[in-house]
Amino acid sequence: MTTTQTGSAMDYASLAQIATDHLQALLRIDTSNPPGQETQAADYIAGFCRAAGFETEIVEATPGRGSLIARLRSANPTGRPIMLTAHLDVVTVERDKWERDPFGGERVGEYLWGRGALDIKSLVAAELAVALAIADRGLALDRDLILAFFADEETGGGFGAGWLWQNRPELLDAEYAINEGGGTALRVNDQTFYLCQTGEKGASRLRITAKGSPGHASVPLDDTAMHRLGEALVRLTAWTAPTRLTEPVRQMLTTIAPVLGDAGTAQVDRLLAAADGELTWDDIAALGLPFDREVMDMLRATTRDTAVPTIVHGGHRINVIPSEIVLDVDGRILPGTEPEEWRDRVQQVVGDGVTVELLSEETGILADPASPFFEAIAATIDAIDPGARVAPFLVSGGTDARNIPGVKVYGFFPFPPTARNTEYPALVHGHNERIHLDDLAYGTRFLYDLVVRFAGS
Numbered sequence: 249m250t251t252t253q254t255g256s257a258m259d260y261a262s263l264a265q266i267a268t269d270h271l272q273a274l275l276r277i278d279t280s281n282p283p284g285q286e287t288q289a290a291d292y293i294a295g296f297c298r299a300a301g302f303e304t305e306i307v308e309a310t311p312g313r314g315s316l317i318a319r320l321r322s323a324n325p326t327g328r329p330i331m332l333t334a335h336l337d338v339v340t341v342e343r344d345k346w347e348r349d350p351f352g353g354e355r356v357g358e359y360l361w362g363r364g365a366l367d368i369k370s371l372v373a374a375e376l377a378v379a380l381a382i383a384d385r386g387l388a389l390d391r392d393l394i395l396a397f398f399a400d401e402e403t404g405g406g407f408g409a410g411w412l413w414q415n416r417p418e419l420l421d422a423e424y425a426i427n428e429g430g431g432t433a434l435r436v437n438d439q440t441f442y443l444c445q446t447g448e449k450g451a452s453r454l455r456i457t458a459k460g461s462p463g464h465a466s467v468p469l470d471d472t473a474m475h476r477l478g479e480a481l482v483r484l485t486a487w488t489a490p491t492r493l494t495e496p497v498r499q500m501l502t503t504i505a506p507v508l509g510d511a512g513t514a515q516v517d518r519l520l521a522a523a524d525g526e527l528t529w530d531d532i533a534a535l536g537l538p539f540d541r542e543v544m545d546m547l548r549a550t551t552r553d554t555a556v557p558t559i560v561h562g563g564h565r566i567n568v569i570p571s572e573i574v575l576d577v578d579g580r581i582l583p584g585t586e587p588e589e590w591r592d593r594v595q596q597v598v599g600d601g602v603t604v605e606l607l608s609e610e611t612g613i614l615a616d617p618a619s620p621f622f623e624a625i626a627a628t629i630d631a632i633d634p635g636a637r638v639a640p641f642l643v644s645g646g647t648d649a650r651n652i653p654g655v656k657v658y659g660f661f662p663f664p665p666t667a668r669n670t671e672y673p674a675l676v677h678g679h680n681e682r683i684h685l686d687d688l689a690y691g692t693r694f695l696y697d698l699v700v701r702f703a704g705s
């Protein structure tokens with residue numbers, strides 16, 4: 249049980265109630281992006297932060313698109329700040345598919361309903377409740393504590409974290425941050441693992457252009473843009489990039505190996521010793537990792553670079569052979585792959601009949617899983633859920649972590665191991681999004697204990 253230096257035990261039930269109240273209020277503020285209009289939510293939070301003595305600023309990249317940065321100063325800082333971050337915007341809803349008002353913040357039984365209940369106003373509310381509790385109790389921290397609630401994460405962060413990093417980096421000068429993206433608990437052979445996101449792939453998207461002779465479609469031609477594109481598409485979809493184990497995946501395998509028994513451990517050791525290019529997905533699949541399908545799909549996506557064709561542009565009349573067809577490809581690369589090298593590799597795969605260019609040049613990012621902050625995360629979990637272990641992992645998608653590259657960001661908002669963990673993924677960006685209040689309480693308690701453990705003096 250964590251106690252403060254004043255000696256009084258933390259009242260986690262009232263901390264959870266405060267987080268619940270803030271979540272309910274935030275769910276009732278519609279920050280669907282587009283258009284976002286996050287300033288309403290930022291204003292709501294700013295009132296509490298100012299009253300609690302935080303240095304508080306709402307920064308708008310453009311009118312209405314407010315991000316909130318609030319800083320609780322340490323009297324005697326001995327290290328760089330820590331940050332609790334999340335995003336204020338939510339994805340849009342199809343109202344008629346919901347059983348409850350998506351912006352009603354209704355409590356139904358032990359659940360709180362609304363868009364953002366899981367992604368990710370729950371984390372905003374938890375982080376706010378934790379920071380306010382620390383200020384309220386007068387806890388001395390040996391680092392500044394920064395709350396950073398960003399606009400526009402759901403469409404890339406150009407009006408949120410990305411804009412602030414470019415224009416107001418002094419507000420984001422933290423060494424470590426907690427963010428969305430991880431915390432799911434898995435139970436395997438009586439052992440609990442919590443997955444902590446310590447890296448992300450980068451979106452290095454590609455455009456493939458095929459050119460050829462135009463003509464009237466009543467007279468077939470042999471070398472058209474359509475032929476060339478078709479050949480390129482067949483080559484691309486038949487291709488699989490080599491399997492490569494990045495540091496988060498290596499650490500995850502190492503952490504989980506003990507529950508796989510002696511044979512499993514030996515097999516993990518063999519995989520980790522393999523040189524780049526030697527491994528295939530089948531080698532990893534053969535481990536019999538104790539994950540459900542969704543985690544395995546994620547692991548497959550995060551052990552190689554991927555190129556998934558998604559949009560075709562071209563042609564305008566059914567009787568005209570077009571001279572150009574364009575294929576857009578959602579490319580996602582591992583930390584360590586460079587966008588230019590990626591483009592060259594895909595060009596080789598699809599052949600010279602078409603040209604490949606980069607539409608975006610993002611590299612993957614990594615936070616060190618061996619840092620003191622990660623150790624504090626693991627120790628905090630062990631104190632709350634004795635014996636549970638924290639396993640790093642890499643995600644295939646992106647969060648605001650990539651927009652604040654100077655901060656070591658860990659995606660970790662833990663929920664206990666229940667069946668709800670397998671129900672939640674379908675609700676994120678889906679209909680009837682809702683969170684069980686026990687999960688909110690658990691995650692909030694974790695964050696409080698983590699901050700006190702890591703920065704309490």
Ligand SMILES: [Zn+2]
Nearest residue numbers: 335367368428
């Ligand atoms: Zn999110």
